[in-house]
Amino acid sequence: MPSMVTNYKCPACTGPLHFVGSSGKLECDYCGSVYEVKEIEALQAKEDAKAASAFEKEEHKPAAGAEEWDTSGLGGDWGAAAAGMRAYNCPSCGAELICDQTTAATSCPYCGNTTIVPGQFSGTLKPDYVIPFVLDKDAAVAALKKHYLGKRLLPKAFTDGNHIEEVKGVYVPFWLYDGTADAEASFEATRSFRRRQGSYQVTTTEHFNVHRAGTLGFQKVPVDASSHMPDDHMDSIEPYDYSALKPFSTAYLPGFLADKYDISAEDSARRADERCENTAVKALAGTVMGYEMVIPREHRVRLSRGKVHYALMPVWMLSTTWNGQNFLFAMNGQTGKLVGDLPVDKGRFWTLFASVAAPVAAVVAILAYLLM
Numbered sequence: 001m002p003s004m005v006t007n008y009k010c011p012a013c014t015g016p017l018h019f020v021g022s023s024g025k026l027e028c029d030y031c032g033s034v035y036e037v038k039e040i041e042a043l044q045a046k047e048d049a050k051a052a053s054a055f056e057k058e059e060h061k062p063a064a065g066a067e068e069w070d071t072s073g074l075g076g077d078w079g080a081a082a083a084g085m086r087a088y089n090c091p092s093c094g095a096e097l098i099c100d101q102t103t104a105a106t107s108c109p110y111c112g113n114t115t116i117v118p119g120q121f122s123g124t125l126k127p128d129y130v131i132p133f134v135l136d137k138d139a140a141v142a143a144l145k146k147h148y149l150g151k152r153l154l155p156k157a158f159t160d161g162n163h164i165e166e167v168k169g170v171y172v173p174f175w176l177y178d179g180t181a182d183a184e185a186s187f188e189a190t191r192s193f194r195r196r197q198g199s200y201q202v203t204t205t206e207h208f209n210v211h212r213a214g215t216l217g218f219q220k221v222p223v224d225a226s227s228h229m230p231d232d233h234m235d236s237i238e239p240y241d242y243s244a245l246k247p248f249s250t251a252y253l254p255g256f257l258a259d260k261y262d263i264s265a266e267d268s269a270r271r272a273d274e275r276c277e278n279t280a281v282k283a284l285a286g287t288v289m290g291y292e293m294v295i296p297r298e299h300r301v302r303l304s305r306g307k308v309h310y311a312l313m314p315v316w317m318l319s320t321t322w323n324g325q326n327f328l329f330a331m332n333g334q335t336g337k338l339v340g341d342l343p344v345d346k347g348r349f350w351t352l353f354a355s356v357a358a359p360v361a362a363v364v365a366i367l368a369y370l371l372m
Contacts, residue, residue, distance in 0.1 A: 084100055103254060143338055178307045181280040188210075212284040
């Protein structure tokens with residue numbers, strides 16, 4: 001008689017699955033479905049991951065009655081400007097893009113898909129601020145070419161002109177959080193000095209417990225509001241110069257696309273909390289000076305959450321495909337700071353590896369022979 005695996009359910013009917021020794025598979029007595037063990041384990045792992053993620057999110061929610069980020073100021077009617085706006089949707093990656101009626105969207109800046117479906121502009125918050133593009137497309141292309149220099153393993157096709165010409169200017173949506181952090185942290189620090197004692201040199205290491213506390217105010221901590229833009233890309237091209245923030249106007253949009261936010265300010269709050277907390281602890285650590293080594297031990301941060309603003313930030317983007325993989329490249333349209341996923345030409349890699357490994361192997365063989 002087969003033994004029952006009570007914690008596994010049939011994906012088709014949710015009935016219990018049994019392991020059948022003769023077939024080595026899991027079978028459902030209710031609907032007759034048959035599954036490989038690895039298939040069910042993979043499905044179960046996904047469900048466990050979802051459950052863990054949901055638990056983690058719930059665990060990090062503010063306690064009942066706790067202060068939350070103030071989103072009451074968000075919103076606003078686009079007014080007459082809405083009539084001059086267009087919306088586009090990418091059926092490949094799901095990105096929703098908006099632009100003025102004079103700007104045509106010919107391809108998706110995130111996945112490179114050339115099929116962009118026009119839609120009706122509606123249902124989006126009007127941004128509070130915008131930082132206009134400072135660098136033009138020529139500057140972006142020049143920066144990309146410079147970035148490719150010296151990359152011996154970069155496939156030649158990746159740098160062809162037809163890819164570089166697909167660079168697009170996109171206003172990426174950001175939530176900006178204001179607040180205050182009351183923080184305290186403790187560190188273990190060491191300091192050493194040497195002295196001569198007879199014929200010996202003596203090293204003495206002193207250990208210190210260092211405590212720091214303070215209050216740090218935050219103005220417009222950025223969290224990108226687009227699920228299509230990798231967070232590490234946006235973090236890497238920061239910071240933006242906020243002195244250039246302008247009250248939003250559609251006058252800054254002609255010639256550029258704007259990504260419509262798809263992550264709410266509430267759903268971005270946890271990341272804002274983490275950025276505020278990490279910045280506060282880093283600021284305290286920066287005051288621990290005069291030591292050779294400083295090791296963080298513990299910290300406590302209490303956030304006073306304030307207003308949330310909605311802004312559009314300028315980004316030059318290149319999306320291209322190599323061997324079936326999509327590579328996204330982003331450059332700060334204000335400062336020129338850039339980051340990107342670069343593919344590796346496997347043929348060049350193994351050629352280079354062989355050229356390095358062969359001499360090393362020869363040296364190792366000679367040493368092994370001499371030590372025999």
